[in-house]
Structures are given as structure tokens and as C-alpha cells.
Amino acid sequence: MHQFFVEPSQIQGNRIVITGGDVNHIKNVLRMKAGDEIAVYNGVDQKEYRCRIEAFDKEEVVCALCFIREDGVELPVQVTLFQGLPKADKMEWIVQKTVELGIHRIVPVATQRSVVRLDPKKAQAKRARWQAVAEAAAKQSRRRVVPQIGEVCTVGEALTQAASMDLKLIPYELAEGMEQTREKIASAKAGQKIALFIGPEGGFAPEEVDAAADAGFFPVTLGKRILRTETAGMTVMAWLVYALEK
Numbered sequence: 445m446h447q448f449f450v451e452p453s454q455i456q457g458n459r460i461v462i463t464g465g466d467v468n469h470i471k472n473v474l475r476m477k478a479g480d481e482i483a484v485y486n487g488v489d490q491k492e493y494r495c496r497i498e499a500f501d502k503e504e505v506v507c508a509l510c511f512i513r514e515d516g517v518e519l520p521v522q523v524t525l526f527q528g529l530p531k532a533d534k535m536e537w538i539v540q541k542t543v544e545l546g547i548h549r550i551v552p553v554a555t556q557r558s559v560v561r562l563d564p565k566k567a568q569a570k571r572a573r574w575q576a577v578a579e580a581a582a583k584q585s586r587r588r589v590v591p592q593i594g595e596v597c598t599v600g601e602a603l604t605q606a607a608s609m610d611l612k613l614i615p616y617e618l619a620e621g622m623e624q625t626r627e628k629i630a631s632a633k634a635g636q637k638i639a640l641f642i643g644p645e646g647g648f649a650p651e652e653v654d655a656a657a658d659a660g661f662f663p664v665t666l667g668k669r670i671l672r673t674e675t676a677g678m679t680v681m682a683w684l685v686y687a688l689e690k
Contacts, residue, residue: 528644557646
């Protein structure tokens, strides 16, 4: 079953209108036709709108609503990943895999040891690309929402964004005590907002860890091995899935 995301305004009672790049994908790539069924999500209410294609025109695909399904595939917590900017195309990999695992939002962070430096124009282009990766991963993993990619920010701005969150974790190579990590993961409760702060390839500067600790982040270890930046966030997300999903 192919699935597509639309704006809430595109769901008009029993009529659903698909526009934008998905029109070409449905018509010319998937070669779908009138009568074929698809799943549509509005990224807000986590409902699946199962519908049947009725008609095509140059700029839209018109569908008729068949039924609505609510089966709750999203994590019971909202996890925001504050990811230190990595090199090359690693950010795309991080976005793809954490979206598959249920991340709620991803915020790229320019840390002291980030090798990548993005001017405003490049940051905007990268963000658009990462958002496209997030949407593709959400479709592939049957998510009901598309996680949003935030603007590239500083460490201070990231800590401010996380201020009101319920549980704040910062994996750090100098942290010790796996039992404490287990306790923090086990303490996560349905309905909470969780902040996860991951450093770039060179890790966090000591003053960044201190600032995070002052802001309520708890330094945790991810084990006896040093994980790459693109592995760390996925590891914590996998643990949260294990701990929280029934």
C-alpha cells in the first residue's frame, strides 16, 4: 500500500486532493490508475485515511475517502534529537534511521568541534534536503507524521529549546555507570518530551557538557565502546523503543 502525506486542508470531508511532487510520482512513476487505493496522512492526527483514486489532472490527484484507521504506530513519547553537525552525508543517514525508529524532531547543532560550517544559504538548502529524507523515511516506515527538521542552531540555542522537556540525556564518552543509563531509559514515561543531545565526530567540548549539565541534561554512557556520531542517536532511540513500546 503506497502512502502519501498531505496538508490537513487537502482532506475535505470525503474528498482528498493530492498536489505537488506526489502527483507526478503517482501518475508517471507508480503508474497508478483510477480505482487504485492509497493511504494518506495529514501529519497531525496520526490517522490513516484510506482512499481510492477517482481522477487525475495536470496538477492534482482527486481521491474518495474509503475509511479512517487509527492504530497508533507512533512512539508514546516525543523525542527531539539535537545532533551536532557531522561531516559529509552522515546527517542524511542519521535523519533516515532515527525517523525509522520514531524520532519526533531533529535539530542540527553547530558545536565547537563540528567540522562542517554552514552559511545561512547552505544551511537552508541542507535543511530542505534533510526534510525530504525525513519524509521519504516516514513513508517507508509507515509513520503517521513526518518529523520536522529544525534550523541549524548553536549549543546555547539548543539548550534553550530543550528547557521545558521532561527527560534530557547527553551521551558522553567520559560518563560512567551503565546502570545509571538503564535507570534513565527506564524512567521515560508515555506522554513525556525527551531531549537527546549527540556530539559531532570530535565529541563535545568539556564546557559544552558542563553547560548541558547545568541545563538539566544527564550525562550517560552508551557502553564500553566509543560509538560514531551516526550510531549514538540510533542506539538511544532503539533502547527507548524497547523500553516503551507494548
